[in-house]
Structures are given as structure tokens and as C-alpha cells.
Amino acid sequence: xxxxSLLALPLLVATAPSAMAGHTLSLxxxxxxxxxxxxxxxxxxxxxxxxxxxxxxxxxxxxxxIDPVVLCIAGPAQHAAQLASLRLSDGRRVERRNVAASGxxxxxxxxxxxxxxxxxxxxxxxxxxxxxxxxxxxxADPGNTSEAMFTLTYKPDxxxxxxxxxxxxxxxxxxxxRVLRVAQGGL
Amino acid sequence: MAEPRLPTLRDLLARAHLRLILFAxxxxxxxxxxxxxxxxxxxxxxxxELVARTTAYTVEPAVVFEDRExxxxxxxxxxxxxxxxxxxxxxxxxxxxxEWTNPHSGAxxxxxxxANRFFWPEPVISQIRRGSEQLAxxxxxxxxxxxxxxxxxxxxxxxxxxxxxxxxxRILARRLQSDVIAPLEHVAEVAHAVRQxxxxxxxxxxxxxxxxxxxxxDFNALLAELQGWHAGLTSENAELVRRASHDxxxxxxxxxxxxxxxxxxxxxxxxxxxxxxLLYLDIDRFKVINDEHGHEAGDAALIAVAELLRGAIRGVDxxxxxxxxxxxxxxGSFAQADQVDGVVERIRAAMAQPYRLPDGxxxxxxxxxxxxxxxxxxxxxxxxLRRADAAxxxxxxxxxGLTD
Numbered sequence: 288x289x290x291x292s293l294l295a296l297p298l299l300v301a302t303a304p305s306a307m308a309g310h311t312l313s314l315x316x317x318x319x320x321x322x323x324x325x326x327x328x329x330x331x332x333x334x335x336x337x338x339x340x341x342x343x344x345x346x347x348x349x350x351x352x353i354d355p356v357v358l359c360i361a362g363p364a365q366h367a368a369q370l371a372s373l374r375l376s377d378g379r380r381v382e383r384r385n386v387a388a389s390g391x392x393x394x395x396x397x398x399x400x401x402x403x404x405x406x407x408x409x410x411x412x413x414x415x416x417x418x419x420x421x422x423x424x425x426x427a428d429p430g431n432t433s434e435a436m437f438t439l440t441y442k443p444d445x446x447x448x449x450x451x452x453x454x455x456x457x458x459x460x461x462x463x464x465r466v467l468r469v470a471q472g473g474l
Numbered sequence: 475m476a477e478p479r480l481p482t483l484r485d486l487l488a489r490a491h492l493r494l495i496l497f498a499x500x501x502x503x504x505x506x507x508x509x510x511x512x513x514x515x516x517x518x519x520x521x522x523e524l525v526a527r528t529t530a531y532t533v534e535p536a537v538v539f540e541d542r543e544x545x546x547x548x549x550x551x552x553x554x555x556x557x558x559x560x561x562x563x564x565x566x567x568x569x570x571x572x573e574w575t576n577p578h579s580g581a582x583x584x585x586x587x588x589a590n591r592f593f594w595p596e597p598v599i600s601q602i603r604r605g606s607e608q609l610a611x612x613x614x615x616x617x618x619x620x621x622x623x624x625x626x627x628x629x630x631x632x633x634x635x636x637x638x639x640x641x642x643x644r645i646l647a648r649r650l651q652s653d654v655i656a657p658l659e660h661v662a663e664v665a666h667a668v669r670q671x672x673x674x675x676x677x678x679x680x681x682x683x684x685x686x687x688x689x690x691x692d693f694n695a696l697l698a699e700l701q702g703w704h705a706g707l708t709s710e711n712a713e714l715v716r717r718a719s720h721d722x723x724x725x726x727x728x729x730x731x732x733x734x735x736x737x738x739x740x741x742x743x744x745x746x747x748x749x750x751x752l753l754y755l756d757i758d759r760f761k762v763i764n765d766e767h768g769h770e771a772g773d774a775a776l777i778a779v780a781e782l783l784r785g786a787i788r789g790v791d792x793x794x795x796x797x798x799x800x801x802x803x804x805x806g807s808f809a810q811a812d813q814v815d816g817v818v819e820r821i822r823a824a825m826a827q828p829y830r831l832p833d834g835x836x837x838x839x840x841x842x843x844x845x846x847x848x849x850x851x852x853x854x855x856x857x858x859l860r861r862a863d864a865a866x867x868x869x870x871x872x873x874x875g876l877t878d
Contacts, residue, residue: 339539378606463535465534465535
């Protein structure tokens with residue numbers, strides 16, 4: 288694990304334990320995203336989450352070009368406040384949609400953002416979209432058992448993500464290998 | 475003051491070779507180093523551009539994710555190495571995200587820094603873009619260590635070549651000496667022999683080099699002419715010497731030769747005690763021939779008498795015409811005085827033969843002969859001559875009694 292601080296905020300919140308041990312199926316990678324300022328009322332991770340999600344979308348290639356990118360928020364999300372107004376650097380829009388944690392209505396989703404929900408439910412959702420070209424990002428998966436492609440992890444002064452290479456290879460999507468390099472410290 | 479030593483041909487050849495080869499080596503080295511340096515500079519520039527683009531590509535996600543550690547690792551993995559002096563990654567606002575500087579080491583470091591400013595005054599820049607968004611830029615400053623190494627290698631090679639050049643020049647000069655200078659030395663040897671020993675018959679051998687052969691041929695022709703001139707002069711000199719000592723009319727030795735030979739004979743006689751005899755002769759009534767038949771007849775008579783005298787004397791005796799109708803004979807070695815009488819008798823007998831004058835008259839001449847023997851100690855040539863003259867006069871008086 289690497290630590291890096293940019294615009295570090297002296298925060299006291301302890302990060303969730305990043306449980307690597309005991310997980311044998313997935314290869315995990317991790318990168319740090321410094322926390323920027325947040326709008327009043329938002330989670331203090333909201334800005335960093337928005338930037339990370341946007342970067343992850345940018346480095347992901349779908350089998351056929353999509354525009355706009357449909358980003359579905361499943362279940363109650365804690366840090367997704369700024370995900371509504373995303374615009375990619377190539378000009379494509381990101382359209383936010385809220386879907387039920389049960390999985391109803393995820394048919395048109397390109398990106399599935401898993402909010403706060405039990406691991407079993409997360410696994411049901413990731414299993415449902417596996418191989419169908421949907422980018423999965425888990426907001427709350429400290430045990431790395433959701434089988435989402437990207438899992439957000441939280442540190443006092445930065446946001447990190449882990450990359451589940453197993454999940455990426457089964458997703459039907461292509462993720463720029465340079466992203467793996469950015470996250471290589473987690474391997 | 476010692477005379478300044480003149481340079482030899484070998485020195486001149488060696489110097490000319492050295493200059494020529496030095497010039498060639500320096501020219502070749504300079505052009506090679508210069509063109510090679512330009513090519514390397516061009517490739518180094520392309521390499522820098524490539525490194526800049528690769529760095530930009532590699533660190534792009536790290537910039538997007540704002541992961542400085544990943545940027546640093548990306549820069550080191552791609553850009554760090556020879557040919558790169560310094561790498562900077564700055565974001566769109568110009569803030570430094572990451573930098574890497576070549577850790578210099580070795581003696582070339584300070585020289586290298588100076589050369590960097592000369593060869594790479596401007597960094598190579600590559601932009602990191604995401605779509606239309608300008609994210610950051612990579613600035614790469616070139617390193618001139620490779621160029622310096624190339625220049626240094628060129629210098630070392632040039633110096634080595636120069637060393638070889640000096641060696642080769644010496645070997646070449648030695649070969650040229652045997653090929654060119656030896657034939658020239660033959661010419662000089664012949665010239666020296668001709669001057670020193672008058673060896674005009676010597677000739678320069680063929681050398682196998684066109685110019686020197688030409689010189690040798692001309693020299694030989696000159697020698698042949700000299701030889702001719704020398705032979706002519708020698709014979710003319712001999713002729714002049716003969717004329718100075720001989721009577722032109724009769725071809726007998728003249729008065730000067732007689733005086734010299736008489737003095738010589740006297741000196742030998744005095745030192746060794748050997749006696750010699752002097753005969754003094756003149757033609758009786760020569761004046762009558764001259765007056766009655768003319769001077770031509772007189773000359774003819776002199777020639778005829780001289781011829782007869784020459785026939786009458788022995789090989790060891792020598793005859794001279796002293797002037798007018800006066801002749802003298804030096805009798806060489808003889809054992810007894812009657813041998814001298816024998817010679818005198820033969821002369822008188824020879825004179826009995828008639829000879830023909832130019833006007834057709836056949837005449838005979840009578841010679842008056844006076845004999846004097848050497849041997850008196852301290853006697854001079856004049857005294858001996860006077861004795862002979864007196865004896866001849868006595869003989870002539872006797873003849874007058876007979877004819878008149």
C-alpha cells in the first residue's frame with residue numbers, strides 16, 4: 288500500500304480495514320486519489336469519487352461506442368452526490384440513473400455503481416451483469432467479496448480504488464492496462 | 475661559425491609526407507566526427523522526442539488519477555537513462571507534478587553540463603491530453619554525454635592515427651631513399667670520380683626512374699663530350715710541347731731541348747762518372763747552296779742532312795738542330811772511344827749519298843764534325859760545347875785544305 292498526500296486534509300476518520308487476506312480469487316490493485324474540496328452537505332469523498340469514476344469510465348472501452356454513458360446507482364449511495372453532472376473529456380455525457388438494489392431496471396446500464404448494501408446483494412448484481420459489458424464499481428466492499436471490477440477504498444486524506452482483474456477479464460470490457468500500472472502498488 | 479646543415483632529400487620527403495598525411499588524417503577525422511556528431515545529434519533529438527511521447531503516454535492515467543507516486547515511477551521506468559538530463563511533468567497550471575534529474579558521476583559531469591546547454595538549449599515538450607482537455611506536459615532536457623563520448627573517441631582515434639602516421643612516414647621515407655636517393659647518389663659518385671680522378675670513361679647506370687634516367691642520360695652525354703674535349707686538349711698540349719722543343723723544319727730537337735738534355739746528361743755524368751760524347755756538326759759550304767740555289771734549296775738541304783743524320787745514329791743517340799746549319803748529337807752509352815769514331819764514320823758515309831734540291835740539282839754535303847767527351851770534373855755545358863766547337867773547327871780547316 289502506498290500513501291500519497293495532495294491537498295491533505297487533517298481528518299480523523301479511520302479508514303476501513305482493507306482486507307486483502309483470505310481472498311484468493313481476485314487480483315487486486317489500488318490507486319490513490321487525493322480528496323478535493325466538497326460542496327456543503329456532500330460526503331467529503333464525493334468529489335474524489337466523482338473524479339475517480341470519471342477517470343475509470345474514460346479508461347474503459349466498451350465493445351461498441353456509447354453516448355451517452357448510462358451510470359446507474361444501485362441502492363443507497365453515500366458518496367455519489369457529484370456523479371450527476373459528469374462530462375467526459377471527449378465530450379460524451381454521463382447520464383445518471385437510480386436503480387433499485389434488487390436489480391430491477393439495470394438493463395440499459397453501462398456503469399453500475401453499487402451503493403451501501405449487503406455483500407450478498409452486491410454479488411447478485413455483479414453476477415447479473417457479468418459478461419454483458421457493464422462496468423461495476425463498488426462503493427462499500429471492505430472485504431473485497433462483491434466481485435465488482437473496481438472497489439473504492441477510503442483513507443483519511445485520499446480515496447483509493449482496487450482493481451479486481453478477475454472481474455475485469457470476465458466483464459466483456461477492456462480497461463486500459465495503464466490503469467493497472469497506476470494501481471500497481473496494490474498488487 | 476658552423477655552416478648550417480642543409481636538409482637532405484630524405485628529410486624533405488619525410489616532412490612532405492608527414493604534412494600530407496597529417497592533413498589527410500585531420501581532414502578525415504574532422505569531417506567524420508562532425509558528420510557523425512550531426513547524425514548522432516539528430517538521432518538523440520528523435521530519441522528525446524520519443525522518450526517525451528512515451529513518458530506522456532505512460533504517465534497519462536497517473537496524471538488523471540492524480541497519483542504522484544505513479545507519475546514518478548512512470549517517469550523513472552521510461553525516461554531515466556542515458557541521453558536524458560532532466561524530466562519534468564507539470565500540470566496545466568504549470569505546477570510541478572514530478573521531476574527526475576540524471577545523477578551525474580565521473581569526470582565528464584561538469585563538462586557534460588556545459589555541453590548540455592550548448593546541444594540542448596531548449597527542452598523537448600510533449601503534451602498530455604485527454605480529448606480536448608490539456609492535462610499536463612512532459613519536458614525533457616537532453617544529455618550530451620553520448621555526444622561527448624563520441625567526440626572523445628574521435629579524438630583518441632585521431633591521435634592514434636597520427637601516431638601511426640608518423641611511423642608510416644618514416645618507413646615511406648626510408649623506402650623512397652632506397653628508390654630515389656640511391657640512383658641520385660650514383661650520379662653524384664660518378665661526378666665526384668670524374669672531378670677527382672679525371673675518370674671520363676665512367677658512366678651513370680640506369681636507375682629505373684624516368685626522371686633520374688633522363689638526368690643520367692644527359693649526364694652521360696655530357697661526360698662523353700667532356701671526354702672528347704679532354705682527349706683533344708691532351709693531344710694539342712702534347713703537340714704544343716713538341717713544337718716548343720723541336721725544330722719545325724727538320725723535326726729534330728731544338729736548341730732549348732739540346733740545352734736541357736745536355737745539362738741532364740752532365741748532371742748524370744758528374745754523379746755517376748759515366749762518360750758521354752758530344753758531337754758538334756755543321757754543313758760545309760752551306761752558304762754557297764743558299765746563295766746559288768736560294769733559301770728553299772737551303773731548307774731542303776737542311777731537311778735532307780737531318781734525315782741522313784737520323785738514319786746514321788743509333789737508337790740511344792739523340793740529334794738536335796742548334797740553328798742555321800749547326801747540328802749536335804749526344805751519344806748515349808758507349809763502351810770505348812772507337813765506338814764514337816764508328817758513329818762519326820757512319821755519319822760521313824751517310825753524307826756521301828746525294829740528295830735532290832728543289833731545282834733538280836743532285837748534291838752531296840760534307841759535314842765538319844767535332845767530338846768532345848765529358849768527364850772533366852766540374853766542367854760546364856758551355857766549356858764542353860766550346861771544346862766540341864773547337865774540334866769541329868779543326869775538322870773544317872782540314873776539309874778546306876782538301877777542297878779549296
